[in-house]
Amino acid sequence: MHKVIVPSPYRDPADVRFPASTAIATAITIDMLDRMLPATPDPLPVRDIVVVHSSDLHIDHDYTARLHGGDGTAGLACVLQAARSAGADVVLLAGDTFDCHRLPHDLIARAASVIAAAGMRVVVLPGNHDPAVADAVYHHGILAEVGNLHVLGITHEEAIEFPKLGLEIWGRAHRDYGDMIPFERVRPRRTRWQIAAGHGHYVPIPDRSTRLRPSWLIGDDEIAATGADYVALGHWNRAAKVGNGVAAYYSGSPEYAGTVNVVRLTNTGDVVVTRTELDIAREPSA
Numbered sequence: 001m002h003k004v005i006v007p008s009p010y011r012d013p014a015d016v017r018f019p020a021s022t023a024i025a026t027a028i029t030i031d032m033l034d035r036m037l038p039a040t041p042d043p044l045p046v047r048d049i050v051v052v053h054s055s056d057l058h059i060d061h062d063y064t065a066r067l068h069g070g071d072g073t074a075g076l077a078c079v080l081q082a083a084r085s086a087g088a089d090v091v092l093l094a095g096d097t098f099d100c101h102r103l104p105h106d107l108i109a110r111a112a113s114v115i116a117a118a119g120m121r122v123v124v125l126p127g128n129h130d131p132a133v134a135d136a137v138y139h140h141g142i143l144a145e146v147g148n149l150h151v152l153g154i155t156h157e158e159a160i161e162f163p164k165l166g167l168e169i170w171g172r173a174h175r176d177y178g179d180m181i182p183f184e185r186v187r188p189r190r191t192r193w194q195i196a197a198g199h200g201h202y203v204p205i206p207d208r209s210t211r212l213r214p215s216w217l218i219g220d221d222e223i224a225a226t227g228a229d230y231v232a233l234g235h236w237n238r239a240a241k242v243g244n245g246v247a248a249y250y251s252g253s254p255e256y257a258g259t260v261n262v263v264r265l266t267n268t269g270d271v272v273v274t275r276t277e278l279d280i281a282r283e284p285s286a
């Protein structure tokens, strides 16, 4: 069991601020490196691994776009810029990255170019707004061509392994708009580091005796059973630590929480979770 260090107060003391929409031009070589597997396993890196976790970006041409002067991808750009400044190896978006699948081509193209320009691994777990259905935005050619974008339930079944990082990220994508249990099954650990991602509503002890509406419930026992180094949750707009024992966190949405979670998997085996402030337009209710 790795020690979990959560500095108090639970935020990044550096309070780093970033411009909201700075495009970054970087050659995409990381994904190519991951695919060039050597004949013998890589030695594990002798350094910290950094994962930036966000969720509920709700990229759209409606509500989110209006928050950002018409640019529905501004939150995405802001999250990726913060991740780059944090030296992230991977960005993990835990559901509802897109508000829906019926979006204008220009918006999808802009999202694709923002992700491609980030020059880092981006892992997406589809949520209840953007499930991995047949007409999902993720099947759109222009997103499917983004080499550094990995989508659970679309490009990978339930897990993505990054051998050069000694890291696996797994999670069950929403496959339709109905109910499901994100952590109904757990995945055995195969790598030094393992992160589990889920999109749903946390309650300590879920009552599944009635299912009046889809709730995608996540309970304490299920979180503990993952045995993961970090459980990345989405569906809540606010940031929160939940569960009992395993490091399980909602990142909250960028515009409501105003932060992303920075997860540092240290070379000495610790998991250090902080939050970094975003320079982003905020929800009126935030």
Ligand SMILES: [Mn+2]
Pocket: 095, 096, 127, 128, 129, 199, 234, 235, 236
């Ligand atoms: Mn949701």
